[in-house]
Each structure stands twice: as C-alpha cells, then as structure tokens.
Amino acid sequence: MNSVGEECTELKRDYDMCFNRWFAEKFLKGDRSGDPCTEVFKKYQLCVQKAIKDKDIPIDGVEFMGPNKEKTDR
C-alpha cells in the first residue's frame, strides 16, 4: 500500500511493520510496555506532513469545490 505521498512509501512500510508486530504481539495481549516504533514513526511523519502540505490536503479543515474554483484533478 502506498503512502499518500509517494516518496514516503518506504518509511510507511517500515513503520507499518513495526506497528503491526507491536499491535498483535503486545497491545492485544495486554502488554503495556513501551512503544518500540516512536523513532520510525517520527521519520515517517515528517515525510507525510510535508506531502500533505505540498498536495494541499485539508486534514484540518474542509475543501470546497465552489463555483469560482477551478475543478482540478488531484
């Protein structure tokens, strides 16, 4: 599965592997010991936040396609 920012896909895969392992082997079994994925998540997040900004994805608000706005394909 790709990231929304194509350049982040490798980092996403690294993070997903770490998370999925932690989720199945620790979290669901009630193990509350620390999250081993914080470092890889930080790197992944830096990339994603930049991609979101570059693509103008309105994660905090809403995007309208009003009559004056040109309909562009994303």
Next chain:
Amino acid sequence: MKIWSTEHIFSYPWETVIKAAMRKYPNPMNPSVVGVDVLDRNLDTHGRLHSHRLLSTEWGLPSIVRAILGTSRTLTYIKEHSIVDPEEKKMELCSTNITLTNLVSVDERLVYQPHPENPDVTVLTQEAIITVKGVSLSSYLEGLMALTMSTNARKGWDAIEWIIKNSERENVSLCDLY
C-alpha cells in the same frame, strides 16, 4: 439525507478480525483505496489505542452521479479515527470525506465486537449517513450512493476474510503479511 446500516458476522474471533482490519489495505477487493497514512496514534488513559488516518481513494462513483455533481475529479480524501479497546474487545472506526464536502458528505461508522452469544465469532455493525448537497435529484443520488456503499461494504467484508485466510494459508502471522 440517507441513512444506511448493516450487520455482518465473521466466523473468526475478535482478535483475528481486528488484526486483519488494522491492515485491511491493500487487498484485491478494494482497489479504489490508493493511499493510506497514519497521521497520529496514541494510547488514552483507559489504555485504548486511538489512530487517526488519511485515506486517498478513487471514489468509484457511478458516472451518472459524477455527471450530475459536475466533477471530473475521482481522487478523494477521507479522514478516519479508530479506537481499539482490548479489554472491552471493541474496535470502532469513524470516517468522513474531507474533500468535495460542499457537494457530498459520507460519514461512516463501523464497530467490531465479539458476538454476545458466541465469543468465537465477531459482529460488525456498519452505518453511514449520506448527504448530497446543493443539486437537484439529491435523494436519488443519495439512494445510488447507498447502493454503492452496500456493494463496497460486501467487498470490505470479503477483504477482511481474504486477509485472514491468506495469513492462515501461508502459515504466516498477520504481522508479516505485508
């Protein structure tokens, strides 16, 4: 406004279904989801895991709906918030579109829980509120979209089953599947 809801039963225990649901994409049944990212993840004070994700999808709206809405754009973004409570054995997902919001809003809620009478089986209750705005024939369009959601829901259930079976067949844990 159109309200659509359904219930589905998976013949697997809750933990198995949840592990598959957390890694639902990619799968052959939902090719329209083209990108998934985690925006934030944290544990709350009750030990529940919150995830905020961004999904990009090729909507697959019927072309007549696109024609009436007047959009040639097919890529849409969806924001999803999920909460996994491992003690209560409940996973809840809420999602909403964050683009095209002045034309249509689709708010979906999914809840996965063990069946109250059979803990080896999982119940998924799924509901959506669909609102088409600002154009005529809105209730007709809402009806069409509810049908699309129905079809997509079925694909979603097949996708979860596919992910579970693929891990069983290859004797691979769900962790290593992707």
